[in-house]
Amino acid sequence: MGETDGHDVMGPNGGTMIKRRLLLGAAGSLLAAPAIGQSYPSKQIQMVVPYPPGGGTDGLGRLTSDVLSEKLGQQIIIRNIPGASSVTGSDTVRRADPDGYTLLFNASLFVLGKHVVASCPYDPQTDFRPIAQAGEAPLVLLVNLNVPGTDYKSTMEAIAKEPKKYFFALSSGGSAGHVATLEFLRRTKLPLDTVLYKGTAPANADLLGGSVQLFMDPWTALLPLHRGGKARGLFVTSKERTGLAPDIPTTAEVGLEGFNISSWYGVWAPKGTPDPIVDRLAVAMAEVSKDKGFIAKTGALGIVPTARGPAEFTAFIKSEVETNTKLLSDAGYKPE
Numbered sequence: 534m535g536e537t538d539g540h541d542v543m544g545p546n547g548g549t550m551i552k553r554r555l556l557l558g559a560a561g562s563l564l565a566a567p568a569i570g571q572s573y574p575s576k577q578i579q580m581v582v583p584y585p586p587g588g589g590t591d592g593l594g595r596l597t598s599d600v601l602s603e604k605l606g607q608q609i610i611i612r613n614i615p616g617a618s619s620v621t622g623s624d625t626v627r628r629a630d631p632d633g634y635t636l637l638f639n640a641s642l643f644v645l646g647k648h649v650v651a652s653c654p655y656d657p658q659t660d661f662r663p664i665a666q667a668g669e670a671p672l673v674l675l676v677n678l679n680v681p682g683t684d685y686k687s688t689m690e691a692i693a694k695e696p697k698k699y700f701f702a703l704s705s706g707g708s709a710g711h712v713a714t715l716e717f718l719r720r721t722k723l724p725l726d727t728v729l730y731k732g733t734a735p736a737n738a739d740l741l742g743g744s745v746q747l748f749m750d751p752w753t754a755l756l757p758l759h760r761g762g763k764a765r766g767l768f769v770t771s772k773e774r775t776g777l778a779p780d781i782p783t784t785a786e787v788g789l790e791g792f793n794i795s796s797w798y799g800v801w802a803p804k805g806t807p808d809p810i811v812d813r814l815a816v817a818m819a820e821v822s823k824d825k826g827f828i829a830k831t832g833a834l835g836i837v838p839t840a841r842g843p844a845e846f847t848a849f850i851k852s853e854v855e856t857n858t859k860l861l862s863d864a865g866y867k868p869e
Contacts, residue, residue, distance in 0.1 A: 583622025594638035631805035649707030665818035669797035671771035709796035710750035
């Protein structure tokens with residue numbers, strides 16, 4: 534009679550059989566867990582980027598996926614699902630099977646959830662499993678060429694004399710640039726009005742046209758305007774000057790100590806994804822961050838690869854959400 538053979542098959546209320554089945558089940562689970570990690574991935578992986586093709590997040594997502602594919606030995610395809618400040622694509626991943634074959638590549642705005650999009654159907658901190666942070670892009674403050682001044686100090690002095698003449702562009706609500714702008718205005722106590730746009734491109738256009746006079750956003754899209762002589766860079770939020778525009782001082786150099794806000798990017802899986810799969814992906818992402826080709830290509834874009842794994846990335850996200858939601862709340866920002 535196999536595993537039920539013997540006189541202790543059924544104790545009172547069948548207790549012995551139940552215990553034995555539980556033990557066998559637990560043993561099977563323990564044996565299956567490592568096997569999942571060893572066999573993963575066995576088929577093509579889909580990486581959802583919740584923005585249109587051609588943008589900064591899409592570009593880094595494709596670079597990351599290409600190198601991650603090499604490290605995993607399996608093809609990764611990009612699926613762009615834009616809409617609702619990345620909510621549409623992110624929710625697609627949330628509802629996907631937690632088997633490691635549908636992943637999310639997103640930017641820092643994602644973790645603010647309902648604090649930015651009132652109708653957001655998920656909690657980014659509990660409905661997803663952080664895999665790894667992929668990179669970060671510091672910000673740069675640009676001003677229109679018609680704004681008086683030749684450097685940060687003289688420009689701020691001119692703006693402070695007539696603050697109602699100047700407007701600060703925001704690329705999107707809750708973005709790194711938005712949060713940084715609020716922190717900058719809090720520190721400098723400049724009473725400037727802000728104008729909210731739906732993306733970096735229209736904000737850049739109005740900065741060059743003079744409808745707005747200041748704009749702070751990731752330097753990936755803004756540094757070319759400074760290098761091309763179309764706008765003037767006043768500072769970068771990195772701790773060191775960038776080789777992409779070495780003439781722009783850091784925030785510390787202009788007197789804004791500790792003002793080092795960046796836009797950052799990462800990879801997530803749906804809640805419930807097994808630990809062995811998360812671990813396998815995290816190890817591969819750590820290898821991606823050290824890949825010479827990846828470092829060279831991202832460096833050309835002004836993106837710094839990072840190597841935060843699941844635990845460190847989770848703690849980092851928690852801190853970011855606490856800090857940024859307070860800034861948004863203190864500024865009276867209402868989610869759309």
